[in-house]
Amino acid sequence: EIVLTQSPGTLSLSPGERATLSCRASQSVSRSSLAWYQQKPGQAPRLLIYGASSRASGVPDRFSGSGSGTDFTLTISRLEPEDFAVYYCQQYGSPPATFGQGTKVESK
Amino acid sequence: DVQLVESGGGLVQPGGSLRLSCAASGFSFSTYSMNWVRLAPGKGLEWVSYISSTSKTIYYADSVKGRFTISRDNAKNSLYLQMSSLRAEDTAVYFCARGPYSDSGVYYFDLWGQGTQVTVSS
Numbered sequence: 311e312i313v314l315t316q317s318p319g320t321l322s323l324s325p326g327e328r329a330t331l332s333c334r335a336s337q338s339v340s341r342s343s344l345a346w347y348q349q350k351p352g353q354a355p356r357l358l359i360y361g362a363s364s365r366a367s368g369v370p371d372r373f374s375g376s377g378s379g380t381d382f383t384l385t386i387s388r389l390e391p392e393d394f395a396v397y398y399c400q401q402y403g404s405p406p407a408t409f410g411q412g413t414k415v416e417s418k
Numbered sequence: 419d420v421q422l423v424e425s426g427g428g429l430v431q432p433g434g435s436l437r438l439s440c441a442a443s444g445f446s447f448s449t450y451s452m453n454w455v456r457l458a459p460g461k462g463l464e465w466v467s468y469i470s471s472t473s474k475t476i477y478y479a480d481s482v483k484g485r486f487t488i489s490r491d492n493a494k495n496s497l498y499l500q501m502s503s504l505r506a507e508d509t510a511v512y513f514c515a516r517g518p519y520s521d522s523g524v525y526y527f528d529l530w531g532q533g534t535q536v537t538v539s540s
Contacts, residue, residue, distance in 0.1 A: 345526035411462035
């Protein structure tokens, strides 16, 4: 199965700063079949990005996804207070679907 | 509102059984595939099981194959996960999650419930 490694484990930033989250796959993710999710404590995870770069419905345009093959990035252009959360990547190109271990974006 | 609400979690002894339910509302449940995904303490998310809109296609993660059974009742807008021979490593928050298509295998998950806690311990 494809192993996804997210880095860094924790990102300490201030509101208004740019956040860059990395997701690296152990083998190429076919058809850029990669998604990103946001999860806040006690809440349901929320789909942000699918197909590596397509924003889900209702997701603000400060969230963007990029990458292909084995290296993918989620960028939050200017952090808002509500963006502090844990972010997970997921590949669905090769069964079984697998997730990264998460990156926590915390307020500095 | 479009939502998924899980129920049925709890504390169970190793080797025991539990049945989780997921109630869907606000969308045409019968036209979407559904999944169960879990989050164990100190670990990342893990996809557990998939069922197509008509129940024709079902998949399981190797870690639960032979022990868990996924099912759905489209008349009741409900998804289920029957868990048996439970182990300590099955301890997790279990989420039901909607797939974007009716029967195209496991894709991304565009709608999630808030989860139900399952704890396997003596």
